[in-house]
Amino acid sequence: MATLTEAAPTASGKPKEKKSQEEIYTEFQQLRNQQRNLVNNLHTIEMDLREHRTVIDTLKTVDADRKCFRLIGGVLVEQTVGAILPQLEVNRSQLEKLVDEGKEQISKKGIEINAYKDEHNISVRGQEAAPAAASSEKDAGDDKASGNRNVLVGNL
Structure with missing residues (x-):
């Protein structure tokens, strides 16, 4: 007589069901x-941060009483440089914090993905072959160090 074996219980006491490949x-x-x-999202925030830095650097060279325009929520607002510059600097510092948080989230997600790959023995095609190929290309590249460097030369 055959008996059915249940999946091994997890730390929570519930049996862990085996997932299908799909x-x-x-x-x-x-x-x-x-x-x-x-x-x-991080790239978008970094682009906004670069724009803020450029605008701040430009406005620092201008007289504080000069009028300037700022787009806020689709509405163009006229103010002076002296009034807008502190607001832009606050926004810049907030964007810098968002960039740091975004990098941390990406790092955590990478760790989560690697743990999932290890847990389920997942290998991504080309990932294992890439380090070996890179080292063989490096060895081959040493022989022709002065050779092909992807330089475009025009006729003079």
Whole structure:
């Protein structure tokens, strides 16, 4: 007579059910998509931060009584440089904090993805071959160090 064995209980006392390959793949793709979204958001914030720095550097060279315009929520507002500059500096510091938090979230998501990969023995195609290929290219590149450097030369 055959007996059915239950899945091993987890720390919470509930039996851990084995996931199908499709479920594992779907969850892994969701994690990777979440990380991509975090990276895209970080790039947007970094771009805003660069714009703020450029505007602040430009406005510091201008007279504080000079009028300037600022777009706030789709509405163009006229103020003086002296009134807008402190607001921009506050926004810049907040954006810098957001960038730091974003980098931390991306790092945590990467750790989560790696743990998921290890837990489910997932290997990404080309990832294991890449370090070996890079080292072989490096060895081959030493032989032709003065050779192909992807330089575009025009006729004079």
